Amino acid sequence: MKKILIYLLLMLTSPGLLPAQNDMSSFSLAVLKYRGGGDWYANPTSLPNLREFCIEHLGIALGEVKNVDVGSPDLFNYPFVHMTGHGNVVFSSKDMENLRSYLLGGGFLHIDDNYGMDMFIRPQLQKLFPDKELVEVPFDHPIYHQHFSFPDGLPKVHEHDGLPPQGFGIFHEGRIVLFYSYESDLGNGWEDEEVHGDPYEIRLQALQMGANLVKYALMGQDEELSGLRQ
Numbered sequence: 001m002k003k004i005l006i007y008l009l010l011m012l013t014s015p016g017l018l019p020a021q022n023d024m025s026s027f028s029l030a031v032l033k034y035r036g037g038g039d040w041y042a043n044p045t046s047l048p049n050l051r052e053f054c055i056e057h058l059g060i061a062l063g064e065v066k067n068v069d070v071g072s073p074d075l076f077n078y079p080f081v082h083m084t085g086h087g088n089v090v091f092s093s094k095d096m097e098n099l100r101s102y103l104l105g106g107g108f109l110h111i112d113d114n115y116g117m118d119m120f121i122r123p124q125l126q127k128l129f130p131d132k133e134l135v136e137v138p139f140d141h142p143i144y145h146q147h148f149s150f151p152d153g154l155p156k157v158h159e160h161d162g163l164p165p166q167g168f169g170i171f172h173e174g175r176i177v178l179f180y181s182y183e184s185d186l187g188n189g190w191e192d193e194e195v196h197g198d199p200y201e202i203r204l205q206a207l208q209m210g211a212n213l214v215k216y217a218l219m220g221q222d223e224e225l226s227g228l229r230q
Helices: 001-012 046-058 073-077 093-104 118-128 186-190 200-219 222-229
Strands: 029-032 066-069 081-085 107-111 165-170 175-182
Touching: 046 081, 046 118, 046 186, 046 200, 066 186, 073 093, 073 118, 093 107, 093 165, 093 175, 107 118, 118 175
Parallel strands: 029 066, 029 081, 081 107, 107 175
Antiparallel strands: 165 175
């Protein structure tokens, strides 16, 4: 039943079935709430700004950004969920079961390391998917070319440790169900200009890559959806 619900949401946004531009309530992007002490609520202006950018440049109808708990059944109401923070992350066994079912059922999670999360999130992902690996996504993967082209992978927003930005993914049946942006800080690039003072070009690149992630989450299952429509 949960899988059907997420597929229905995705069908609403498939090519030829997009709602009218003035209908902004068909679905929403969501921020993931989690436990452990990490600040899941970091970057409060980032997802609202990405929402506006997607409405303008992708022509997708979006409701207001929501917050959703990782263990809640409401998770299945959101085809794109964003997770960020600087610190500790703890998923309970209930959280694990719920999140895994959501992802394998057609959902998409974008995790953005806001600096300091990496050492905490990786062990949780190993527990979440003990049968799968978190692998670096090649630059020619469609997720980097959905609407805007990024031939060299993720843009670099903030330096942090001076390492190159990397995009990692967990794949299920050929589809990325979880995308982890590391040493990039996309969410900071989505925030209001005055928050970090990043140049316009950097913020634009971050928003463009974010739009690619949203579009991939919504349109990356055309073959499955076509089969359901037959």
